[in-house]
Amino acid sequence: MLDGKKVLFSGMQATGSLTLGNYLGALKNWVSIADEYETFYGVVDMHSITIRQDPAELRKRARTLLTLYIAAGLDPEKNCIYYQSHVTGHAELAWILNCFTYMGELNRMTQFKDKAAKHADNINAGLFTYPVLMAADILLYQSDVVPVGIDQMQHLEITRDIAQRFNAIYGEVFTVPEAYIGKVGAKIMSLQDPAKKMSKSDENPNASIYLMDDPDTIMRKFKRAVTDSEACVRYCDEQPGIHNLIDIYCACTGKTPAETEREFDGKGYGDFKTAVGEAVVGVLKPLQDRFEDLSKNKDYLNSVIKNNAEKAQYISNKTLRKVQKKIGFPERIR
Numbered sequence: 001m002l003d004g005k006k007v008l009f010s011g012m013q014a015t016g017s018l019t020l021g022n023y024l025g026a027l028k029n030w031v032s033i034a035d036e037y038e039t040f041y042g043v044v045d046m047h048s049i050t051i052r053q054d055p056a057e058l059r060k061r062a063r064t065l066l067t068l069y070i071a072a073g074l075d076p077e078k079n080c081i082y083y084q085s086h087v088t089g090h091a092e093l094a095w096i097l098n099c100f101t102y103m104g105e106l107n108r109m110t111q112f113k114d115k116a117a118k119h120a121d122n123i124n125a126g127l128f129t130y131p132v133l134m135a136a137d138i139l140l141y142q143s144d145v146v147p148v149g150i151d152q153m154q155h156l157e158i159t160r161d162i163a164q165r166f167n168a169i170y171g172e173v174f175t176v177p178e179a180y181i182g183k184v185g186a187k188i189m190s191l192q193d194p195a196k197k198m199s200k201s202d203e204n205p206n207a208s209i210y211l212m213d214d215p216d217t218i219m220r221k222f223k224r225a226v227t228d229s230e231a232c233v234r235y236c237d238e239q240p241g242i243h244n245l246i247d248i249y250c251a252c253t254g255k256t257p258a259e260t261e262r263e264f265d266g267k268g269y270g271d272f273k274t275a276v277g278e279a280v281v282g283v284l285k286p287l288q289d290r291f292e293d294l295s296k297n298k299d300y301l302n303s304v305i306k307n308n309a310e311k312a313q314y315i316s317n318k319t320l321r322k323v324q325k326k327i328g329f330p331e332r333i334r
């Protein structure tokens with residue numbers, strides 16, 4: 001609890017350009033529930049360097065991501081939007097939590113296995129302990145809820161395990177967080193292979209809709225989206241391509257799958273794909289316009305970056321000091 005409200009933490013990596021999957025699975029939910037919580041939204045640039053990054057590119061992407069948080073509807077006066085690397089407690093708590101996390105637990109993480117396979121030439125220790133830094137992000141603010149897509153569930157479980165283990169030894173130090181998974185859009189699949197999740201690191205640009213894609217590109221990508229052979233708009237597991245497009249349509253329009261089936265009864269894939277494309281353009285265009293406006297306002301963005309980092313540093317220090325005391329680090333002399 002912070003100022004009588006429950007605490008929410010979430011974050012995204014500044015790697016690659018955000019996709020519609022990131023938006024519908026995470027960012028959109030962040031905005032819809034923000035008012036109910038005291039919120040912290042990190043641009044988790046420290047997580048990004050587990051994969052080799054070009055410095056100038058990382059800096060640019062981090063700023064783009066922070067701007068997108070605001071463009072998506074998060075008011076930075078009410079939501080603490082900041083760069084993870086500006087708040088020292090993340091790394092400090094992560095080190096401590098590393099000493100309360102087992103190699104065997106980290107070995108089971110599917111994201112580690114996937115990323116290690118993709119980057120076989122750079123399987124660094126940071127990639128391995130990535131979930132511990134994520135646990136530190138969350139526990140540092142005594143977070144109650146963490147809105148994420150389904151793919152992050154395993155990391156949430158390990159965070160809970162670490163918190164409970166620590167609390168069992170030292171008393172109730174950490175709030176044990178819950179994941180918040182949205183009802184629609186929790187797992188948007190690739191437009192080219194509906195068995196794979198839509199991912200910003202996919203090499204095929206036609207597999208993903210990027211938040212910055214222009215309307216023509218969006219319509220073209222949906223026209224080319226892989227569909228099935230039944231030629232009717234039905235929400236079922238046998239038609240994974242159409243299933244995914246219905247999920248996208250519902251997440252963008254607020255309609256249900258049953259309503260969508262009725263709306264397109266007797267119509268072919270072509271009409272449906274056009275409607276999905278238009279629904280997505282309708283959601284992304286205003287976001288893109290706000291992004292353009294915000295990007296021009298450098299002073300405003302800089303003040304958000306500074307003020308929120310200070311706020312996050314101040315609040316996170318409380319947890320950090322408590323943890324340091326509990327584990328027996330010597331007191332600071334003032």
Ligand code: ATP
Nearest residue numbers: 013021022025026148149186187188198199200201
């Ligand atoms: P990468 O391809 O670099 O691993 P990613 O696209 O998977 O990146 P992340 O930065 O790992 O994105 O995730 C940011 C947030 O978006 C997380 O909460 C994650 O659960 C959510 N998310 C990512 N991809 C999808 C998707 N296809 N559908 C729904 N949510 C998603």
Ligand code: LTN
Nearest residue numbers: 009010011012013044134137146
């Ligand atoms: N691992 C997350 C990003 C992330 C995160 C967090 C999400 C880092 N720290 C804390 C929620 C809470 C991912 O989306 N890949």
